[in-house]
Amino acid sequence: MRRPGPLAARTLLVLGALAMVGPFVWQFLTSLKTLPHATRVPPSIVPDGKWSNYTQVFRLLPFGQQFLNTVLMTAARTLGQLLFCSMAAYAFARLRFPGRGLLFGLFLSVLMVPPQLFIIPQYQIIARLGWLNSLQALIIPGLFSAFGTFLLRQFFLGLPAELDEAARLDGASPLRIWWSVMLPLARPGLVALGILTTLWSWNDFFWPLVVNNDPRKMTLSAGLASLQGQFMTDYPVLMAGSLLASLPVIAVFIVLQRQFVEGIAFTGSKN
Amino acid sequence: MVQTAYLSFTRSGPFGGAANWVGADNYRRLVADPEVHHALVNTLTYTALGLLGVPVAIVFATLLSRPGLRGVAVYRTLFFLPVVTTPVAVAMIWRWLYNGDFGIINYLLSTVGVSGPHWIADERTALYTMVVVGIWMSLGYNLVIFLAGIRAIPRHYYEAAAIDGAGPVAQFLRITLPLLSPSVFFVSVVSVIGSLQLFDLVYVLLGGAGQSARTNPAFPRTETVVYLFYDRAFQTNEKGYAAAVAMVLLLLIVTLTGLQFRLQRLWVHYA
Numbered sequence: 001m002r003r004p005g006p007l008a009a010r011t012l013l014v015l016g017a018l019a020m021v022g023p024f025v026w027q028f029l030t031s032l033k034t035l036p037h038a039t040r041v042p043p044s045i046v047p048d049g050k051w052s053n054y055t056q057v058f059r060l061l062p063f064g065q066q067f068l069n070t071v072l073m074t075a076a077r078t079l080g081q082l083l084f085c086s087m088a089a090y091a092f093a094r095l096r097f098p099g100r101g102l103l104f105g106l107f108l109s110v111l112m113v114p115p116q117l118f119i120i121p122q123y124q125i126i127a128r129l130g131w132l133n134s135l136q137a138l139i140i141p142g143l144f145s146a147f148g149t150f151l152l153r154q155f156f157l158g159l160p161a162e163l164d165e166a167a168r169l170d171g172a173s174p175l176r177i178w179w180s181v182m183l184p185l186a187r188p189g190l191v192a193l194g195i196l197t198t199l200w201s202w203n204d205f206f207w208p209l210v211v212n213n214d215p216r217k218m219t220l221s222a223g224l225a226s227l228q229g230q231f232m233t234d235y236p237v238l239m240a241g242s243l244l245a246s247l248p249v250i251a252v253f254i255v256l257q258r259q260f261v262e263g264i265a266f267t268g269s270k271n
Numbered sequence: 272m273v274q275t276a277y278l279s280f281t282r283s284g285p286f287g288g289a290a291n292w293v294g295a296d297n298y299r300r301l302v303a304d305p306e307v308h309h310a311l312v313n314t315l316t317y318t319a320l321g322l323l324g325v326p327v328a329i330v331f332a333t334l335l336s337r338p339g340l341r342g343v344a345v346y347r348t349l350f351f352l353p354v355v356t357t358p359v360a361v362a363m364i365w366r367w368l369y370n371g372d373f374g375i376i377n378y379l380l381s382t383v384g385v386s387g388p389h390w391i392a393d394e395r396t397a398l399y400t401m402v403v404v405g406i407w408m409s410l411g412y413n414l415v416i417f418l419a420g421i422r423a424i425p426r427h428y429y430e431a432a433a434i435d436g437a438g439p440v441a442q443f444l445r446i447t448l449p450l451l452s453p454s455v456f457f458v459s460v461v462s463v464i465g466s467l468q469l470f471d472l473v474y475v476l477l478g479g480a481g482q483s484a485r486t487n488p489a490f491p492r493t494e495t496v497v498y499l500f501y502d503r504a505f506q507t508n509e510k511g512y513a514a515a516v517a518m519v520l521l522l523l524i525v526t527l528t529g530l531q532f533r534l535q536r537l538w539v540h541y542a
Contacts, residue, residue, distance in 0.1 A: 009334050016331055017349045019407070024352065026375055027364045039373040114468055114524055116500055117517045120510055203357045205471050206497075210505050221359040225475055228363060235367050242360035253355040257348060260355070264412060265419035 031239035038236050053240040060237070062216050063244070066223040073138040073219060074201040080143030081197045082190055089152035090178045094164060110146040119207065126211055137211040138219065142201060148193050151267065155189030156182060192263035195256065202249050220245040297515035307516070309491050310499045317402060317495065318466035324406035324413060325458055329451070332417035333443055351411035358408065362475035365404045366391060391477050397489035401472045413458045420454035421447060452539045460531050467524055470497040496520050
């Protein structure tokens with residue numbers, strides 16, 4: 001098909017893609033340079049192959065420990081959200097109980113409220129429990145969300161009611177129906193919520209920053225920010241650290257690309 | 272949330288004792304606080320400029336939806352990379368690109384005879400550096416939602432328009448844009464809510480040296496409402512005052528989102 005301006009369109013796309021990838025390429029090249037080389041003007045493109053910048057990150061930060069903290073936090077939060085949000089969503093979508101409308105209204109209002117409003121009370125609860133600087137401080141407030149509940153409720157409402165009615169006639173308990181009927185049917189919704197929660201947890205910065213200030217209890221985001229505080233001018237090491245910290249999610253994204261894209265598009269279509 | 276509302280009427284004792292009821296004192300102080308004014312102006316400016324990311328995403332989504340374009344998946348992956356990258360890492364990369372002395376941006380400018388400023392430390396440019404990074408980071412997310420929206424538009428609309436002699440621009444204006452308006456609305460709402468909560472970029476892109484973004488000479492032009500909240504709640508330990516700041520944020524979000532929902536009747540077409 002001949003259209004006016006396909007070349008212009010292509011050029012714009014290529015330029016856009018370059019603007020997206022360029023910073024990452026420069027990050028990678030810088031991460032392999034010596035500091036004097038990285039700060040030379042005019043800059044040269046050729047890296048020095050200084051892989052020791054990467055080992056330097058491990059020396060400056062308890063990087064392995066922070067990586068583990070981040071993985072555990074992300075995994076626990078994601079699992080918790082899938083479990084608890086789907087339970088609550090099932091109750092809102094299918095069960096009749098007094099006060100359901102009112103309770104759901106409260107949930108909806110929470111969706112509008114910025115998370116910062118919950119941070120001080122949550123922080124005070126965690127502090128009173130003596131949990132500052134602990135793994136559970138990172139995990140527990142993220143186990144459940146109004147967003148996840150709302151997303152899954154919308155999904156459950158779209159499923160045919162005959163299926164769980166049939167299960168109820170066969171004598172299945174609500175818990176059984178939730179587990180054996182609803183969850184398998186809701187796979188796309190669960191995948192979308194799982195992916196979004198993974199992404200948000202891994203990248204969460206504010207909460208880990210305020211609850212844990214012991215470097216061994218930090219997540220990668222907070223650890224990386226503290227690295228910048230101490231070694232702000234050693235750009236090759238900072239680039240190596242930031243690359244290491246973002247690589248796991250990028251890798252997961254590249255493997256599960258289709259699910260990521262569908263998950264995002266899914267939340268867009270439900271609103 | 273109720274507790275935060277309550278806290279906003281209290282002040283903790285000087286030694287961290289129990290919070291005392293101080294009535295509307297925090298709010299009175301807030302109205303007169305020049306830092307609150309700065310934070311509000313900066314946040315609202317950032318939010319308004321951040322909306323420029325919406326048309327950018329629409330243009331790229333339209334280009335990527337051209338029939339017969341090869342490599343759509345590759346482009347989509349590249350555009351999506353910043354979305355899955357940890358914001359702290361993103362801020363670090365851009366801090367390096369923006370560097371006044373050794374940054375690649377100023378080098379590229381110098382090759383065309385322009386001497387670039389110290390972007391992140393210059394009060395004339397610092398806020399805009401955050402806008403650019405913010406748009407760069409969210410472009411992939413918005414793009415995916417628009418791509419899904421465009422894909423849902425029946426092809427034969429375009430075929431009919433082409434037979435009637437409508438060119439690509441007319442097709443875009445008369446078919447794509449109106450039918451995409453629900454997605455545009457959704458993305459705008461999400462963008463505004465996200466922009467109003469800007470924090471990571473202030474902390475990492477503009478902070479760094481000695482931890483605090485406060486040491487940046489451009490700070491009065493870059494401090495946001497959530498940064499102010501963080502500073503009061505966890506740096507100067509004025510939790511009551513911080514709670515009042517959080518209530519202001521809530522008010523902003525509710526007002527602006529409410530306004531958007533009001534205005535949608537004027538321009539959003541639901542099929």
